[in-house]
Amino acid sequence: MxxxxxxxxxxxxxxxxxxxxxxxxxxxxxxxxxxxxxxxxxxxxxxxxxxxxxxxxxxxxxxxxxxxxxxxxxxxxxxxxxxxxxxxxxxxxxxxxxxxxxxxxxxxxxxxxxxxxxxxxxxxxxxxxxxxxxxxxxxxxxxxxxxxxxxxxxxxxxxxxxxxxxxxxxxxxxxxxxxxxxxxxxxxxxxxxxxxxxxxxxxxxxxxxxxxxxxxFSADGATLIVNGVSTHPGFAKGKMENAIKIVSDIINALPKDQFTPETTSEKEGFIHPVSFGGQVEQAEAQFIIRDFTDEKLAEHGSLLEQTIKNVMENYPKSTYKLEITPQYRxxxxxxxxxxxxxxxxxxxxxxxxxxxxxxxxxxxxxxxxxxxxxxxxxxxxxxxxxxxxxxxxxxxxxxxxxxxxxxxxxxxxxxxx
Incomplete structure (x- = not known):
């Protein structure tokens, strides 16, 4: 030019x-x-x-x-x-x-x-x-x-x-x-x-x-919905399972020194919660999952689901649904x-x-x-x-x-x- x-x-x-x-x-x-x-x-x-x-x-x-x-x-x-x-x-x-x-x-x-x-x-x-x-x-x-x-x-x-x-x-x-x-x-x-x-x-x-x-990156998105047990807080002992707290526990149970955006660089991937909201009865969190290979991406998805399962064992009356959807490769x-x-x-x-x-x-x-x-x-x-x-x-x-x-x-x- x-x-x-x-x-x-x-x-x-x-x-x-x-x-x-x-x-x-x-x-x-x-x-x-x-x-x-x-x-x-x-x-x-x-x-x-x-x-x-x-x-x-x-x-x-x-x-x-x-x-x-x-x-x-x-x-x-x-x-x-x-x-x-x-x-x-x-x-x-x-x-x-x-x-x-x-x-x-x-x-x-x-x-x-x-x-x-x-x-x-x-x-x-x-x-x-x-x-x-x-x-x-x-x-x-x-x-x-x-x-x-x-x-x-x-x-x-x-x-x-x-x-x-x-x-x-x-x-x-x-x-x-x-x-x-x-x-x-x-x-x-x-x-x-x-x-x-x-x-x-x-x-x-x-x-x-x-x-x-x-x-x-190869990229997936994940939606987690937790259905807890709601009851009057004045009479909740032994009954309530707060969906807000359950989702918070799940996010807190994810690795903190790896697989997060703030701890990764170069070719390292992550699981990243991007939004969270709800009530006692039902709460929802959105995640993005990233890595450079489809195999590692799938491993991150499995880690997320296993973490959810481990936490949910503490809440036997509650249920969850996890949906992982492809975004790009x-x-x-x-x-x-x-x-x-x-x-x-x-x-x-x-x-x-x-x-x-x-x-x-x-x-x-x-x-x-x-x-x-x-x-x-x-x-x-x-x-x-x-x-x-x-x-x-x-x-x-x-x-x-x-x-x-x-x-x-x-x-x-x-x-x-």
Missing amino acids: SNYTNVNQSLRQRFIRYAKIDTQSDPGSNTCPSTEKQKNLARLLVEEMIEMGITDAEMDNNGYVYGTIPATSDKKLPVIFFCSHMDTSPDCSGENVKPLIHQNYQGDDIVLPDDPTIVLRLAEHKDLKHQIGNDIITASGTTLLGADNKAGVAAIMEAAAFLTKNPAIKHGTIKILFTPDEEIGRGVDNVDLDKLGADFGYTIDGETLGSIEDET NMKQILDQHPKIVEYGIEAIKRAGVVAKPQRIRGGTDGSRLSFMGLPCPNIFAGEHAFHSKQEWVSVQDMEKAAQTIVNIAGIWEEKG
Whole structure:
């Protein structure tokens, strides 16, 4: 993208435009998208794609955005898609986001003006040491920024604008996909694979500059319902079995020095209670279970159930129901069958003048599920950091390298096709 001299200014303006739109998703909603406001960004993206010449750009009834950049090569090439999600996390407010540009960052603490207790310190944000001289964008201190994943959205849109302005660059058909509700685990629930019409793709939703991720957790969700014995508390001796206390005992009986998010790293998995509520008669807890292999995932599920059984022996009049349901699986199982997809991604990062960093994700992406839907899909960096928090930040220069990597991927598949 060396001949696109305005990319830096264009990209920062594009990202700020998107970041100001509240697209927070809602896990308590049963609609798709879970919040109607996500469509506000979707409509803008469609308008901008049409303006740049992507004539088939559209938003469907579920808030998914699709578009096609036609091939400029005569070769018979696979159809590649690039994907980012439009929603922001429910963990932190996304309303009235005020993006701030900290130009020519020099390593100082960044104090956010709307809440001076929110400070980005070099010692706490290790990747800031690689940003000296770059332009950092943060929110103002009362909201998240939305770089997860509007940094990816902006990079894809910037790459699309560049490719449509430069038809001399040879590439195959390129599809664009923007999804709602990724942050609440529903990002590809209603994707139209026929409309997408691709062979494989890349999500642009990674963190550190140069990272390419081909491995995720495998994930299950678990719902535990305990039916206790309720009676008047004044006459409960020998009769009451409090479901709230039973579930509390179960959670307390789980390992504390292993198999928890706060005690694991690298390739270690965990059992994590994420919600809990109820009354004396019935109480419920939700868990997420994570590991990198299906075998270890199953072992964690067995550990959870055995722990429940052990505790329930102390409450002979009470009963329980445990339901474990699959959520997503490690995309490496699929990507290892298609090594060129990751290889060409690494080559594209290197051609952008960046050190490629193959990594694994202690989490999942839309690409996890898309891979198992027949569309192998590793994850490329977008430059987002400290996501889901008021300290979230992104570097304009990192987003620029992400956009350049997207253009390079398209060109490499044409070269080698």
